[in-house]
Amino acid sequence: MVAPATLPLMPLPGCCQRPTHWNFGNSALCLFCTAVIARKSDRIAEQIGKAVKQGKRGRRRRKNSVRIKEPIGMLLDGVRALLFDVFGTVVDWRSGVAREAEPFLKRHGAGSAIPTAFADAWRRRYSPAMEEVRSGRRPFTRLDVLHRENLEAVLPEFGIDPASVPASELDELNLAWHRLEPWPDVVTGLARLKARYIIAPLSNGNIVLMLNMAKRSRIPWDAILGAEVVQAYKPAPEAYLRTADVLAMKPDEICLVAAHNGDLAAARACGLRTAFVQRPTEHGVAQTTDLHPDQAWDLVASDFIDLAERLQL
Amino acid sequence: MVAPATLPLMPLPGCCQRPTHWNFGNSALCLFCTAVIARKSDRIAEQIGKAVKQGKRGRRRRKNSVRIKEPIGMLLDGVRALLFDVFGTVVDWRSGVAREAEPFLKRHGAGSAIPTAFADAWRRRYSPAMEEVRSGRRPFTRLDVLHRENLEAVLPEFGIDPASVPASELDELNLAWHRLEPWPDVVTGLARLKARYIIAPLSNGNIVLMLNMAKRSRIPWDAILGAEVVQAYKPAPEAYLRTADVLAMKPDEICLVAAHNGDLAAARACGLRTAFVQRPTEHGVAQTTDLHPDQAWDLVASDFIDLAERLQL
Numbered sequence: 001m002v003a004p005a006t007l008p009l010m011p012l013p014g015c016c017q018r019p020t021h022w023n024f025g026n027s028a029l030c031l032f033c034t035a036v037i038a039r040k041s042d043r044i045a046e047q048i049g050k051a052v053k054q055g056k057r058g059r060r061r062r063k064n065s066v067r068i069k070e071p072i073g074m075l076l077d078g079v080r081a082l083l084f085d086v087f088g089t090v091v092d093w094r095s096g097v098a099r100e101a102e103p104f105l106k107r108h109g110a111g112s113a114i115p116t117a118f119a120d121a122w123r124r125r126y127s128p129a130m131e132e133v134r135s136g137r138r139p140f141t142r143l144d145v146l147h148r149e150n151l152e153a154v155l156p157e158f159g160i161d162p163a164s165v166p167a168s169e170l171d172e173l174n175l176a177w178h179r180l181e182p183w184p185d186v187v188t189g190l191a192r193l194k195a196r197y198i199i200a201p202l203s204n205g206n207i208v209l210m211l212n213m214a215k216r217s218r219i220p221w222d223a224i225l226g227a228e229v230v231q232a233y234k235p236a237p238e239a240y241l242r243t244a245d246v247l248a249m250k251p252d253e254i255c256l257v258a259a260h261n262g263d264l265a266a267a268r269a270c271g272l273r274t275a276f277v278q279r280p281t282e283h284g285v286a287q288t289t290d291l292h293p294d295q296a297w298d299l300v301a302s303d304f305i306d307l308a309e310r311l312q313l
Numbered sequence: 314m315v316a317p318a319t320l321p322l323m324p325l326p327g328c329c330q331r332p333t334h335w336n337f338g339n340s341a342l343c344l345f346c347t348a349v350i351a352r353k354s355d356r357i358a359e360q361i362g363k364a365v366k367q368g369k370r371g372r373r374r375r376k377n378s379v380r381i382k383e384p385i386g387m388l389l390d391g392v393r394a395l396l397f398d399v400f401g402t403v404v405d406w407r408s409g410v411a412r413e414a415e416p417f418l419k420r421h422g423a424g425s426a427i428p429t430a431f432a433d434a435w436r437r438r439y440s441p442a443m444e445e446v447r448s449g450r451r452p453f454t455r456l457d458v459l460h461r462e463n464l465e466a467v468l469p470e471f472g473i474d475p476a477s478v479p480a481s482e483l484d485e486l487n488l489a490w491h492r493l494e495p496w497p498d499v500v501t502g503l504a505r506l507k508a509r510y511i512i513a514p515l516s517n518g519n520i521v522l523m524l525n526m527a528k529r530s531r532i533p534w535d536a537i538l539g540a541e542v543v544q545a546y547k548p549a550p551e552a553y554l555r556t557a558d559v560l561a562m563k564p565d566e567i568c569l570v571a572a573h574n575g576d577l578a579a580a581r582a583c584g585l586r587t588a589f590v591q592r593p594t595e596h597g598v599a600q601t602t603d604l605h606p607d608q609a610w611d612l613v614a615s616d617f618i619d620l621a622e623r624l625q626l
Contacts, residue, residue, distance in 0.1 A: 198528060206559075207536060207538075207559050208559060210536075211511065211535055211536045214535065222527065222528055223524045224537065225520075229542055246519075246520050246541070247521050248521045
């Protein structure tokens with residue numbers, strides 16, 4: 001955190017455009033509207049950079065002056081746990097599933113299929129399968145089982161009869177979800193966040209899926225929480241509220257970190273704090289959803305390192 | 314792992330006394346009876362040490378010779394997860410509870426009480442409270458709640474009326490169980506074991522209790538498993554079998570590590586592998602129980618570092 005930098009009035013996206021900002025990392029916070037982002041990648045940020053350098057020089061000169069209270073640290077005041085959505089927020093499920101599907105599709109006569117299209121088709125069945133549980137039509141069933149059923153259901157769309165594929169091969173492809181890789185900022189960012197907060201997934205993925213994924217990529221969770229622990233799938237309120245109960249915390253002592261506005265809205269409705277992290281290529285370069293925050297979430301960050309910086313970690 | 318050391322025939326405790334042994338760390342394995350321990354602390358181990366040094370020199374001279382298969386690595390062949398009992402095995406509950414109870418007892422007119430006696434008395438109510446759940450007389454109730462009830466029940470034994478103590482103070486003392494400290498070998502040993510195995514608690518302690526304890530002492534669990542996740546208290550078979558199910562493992566792919574023969578016996582009855590770790594002062598220096606393994610467990614170790622060494626980690 002550097003000293004406050006007074007910037008020229010400028011059109012920061014989503015900002016009230018008043019002239020005083022705090023700069024932290026490569027982003028800026030408007031002191032008036034408190035939730036503004038400005039990335040270094042645009043021209044405005046260059047101006048911020050200049051102002052910040054001036055601020056730094058100023059700070060060095062005024063070394064013994066009284067330190068101004070840093071408002072950024074109050075953004076998640078009282079929060080003790082950061083819980084993370086995982087598919088899309090922590091890991092790049094689309095590329096990971098496509099990578100493992102490609103040789104499978106080739107082996108089974110569907111070599112002309114686009115692997116990412118296969119990943120998308122498989123994933124499209126994710127929410128409806130969980131809805132069977134959420135609606136009460138089906139008892140809680142862990143995601144590995146739903147993924148396996150969905151795999152058999154999706155294969156005919158690609159001209160493959162699931163009965164023609166050995167079960168062991170389907171089981172193996174199903175484990176592609178256990179081997180998804182984190183976005184490049186995740187492990188470094190989480191290591192920093194872990195210094196102050198309990199960090200754990202709050203995912204619809206089941207325990208061993210999350211565990212295998214974390215072990216493989218050294219994701220440093222403090223615990224594996226989520227749907228299987230509380231026997232409820234997000235965005236059902238029970239998924240958030242029972243997790244708070246397990247942690248013996250009030251909902252507002254927990255912040256959900258997610259790349260999906262819908263997940264955050266459900267968490268906020270339960271009283272959790274919220275942090276939106278942008279994952280603009282979760283669905284590929286032509287992604288149209290969740291490119292921007294659609295509510296004034298408690299925090300907005302471009303990735304986990306940016307999130308750590310915003311929290312002065 | 315060093316080259317095999319041929320030792321003079323000697324009375325290694327529990328060993329068949331044949332003359333060829335493998336040395337690893339500060340222990341030795343008899344190639345014939347495969348489960349022998351010899352600690353450096355006795356004179357025999359000195360002889361082992363000499364033989365090992367000779368073996369090391371021999372190995373350097375025969376650098377390109379064929380490496381003999383290392384039988385020690387087979388002791389837990391096929392095991393993918395090491396799950397740990399926690400109270401007594403990982404942490405010193407008696408000293409930890411006594412340390413926090415001491416000022417509490419003084420504040421409430423029981424300064425003459427022996428803090429470890431208070432810890433023992435509180436702990437004595439642990440198993441009967443869980444038995445209410447195991448028997449089906451009570452729905453699953455997490456350990457924090459049982460501990461809190463047991464605290465109120467035990468206070469009159471020390472002349473304290475629980476109604477005279479503010480609830481917040483009882484709540485705080487109840488959290489002593491969250492702040493128990495690990496035995497000195499635990500963090501180092503687990504860090505080594507984590508390199509090859511999934512490591513997680515399989516404790517009757519609830520999730521946030523295990524989580525707070527681990528976070529405070531940097532115990533590097535891969536996940537928090539145990540009674541609350543599977544809604545069953547050890548030694549009920551469901552506690553072990555449902556945990557295997559959560560991990561999508563066969564029971565014999567899991568090894569329970571515990572300082573209690575009873576816990577290991579229950580785990581073995583469910584098909585789990587077993588490792589006994591000696592904690593001879595869990596109940597104080599006059600401890601009479603669980604000083605030795607009472608079955609031929611798959612592994613016996615003096616602490617977690619020794620366990621890691623036996624597993625060549």
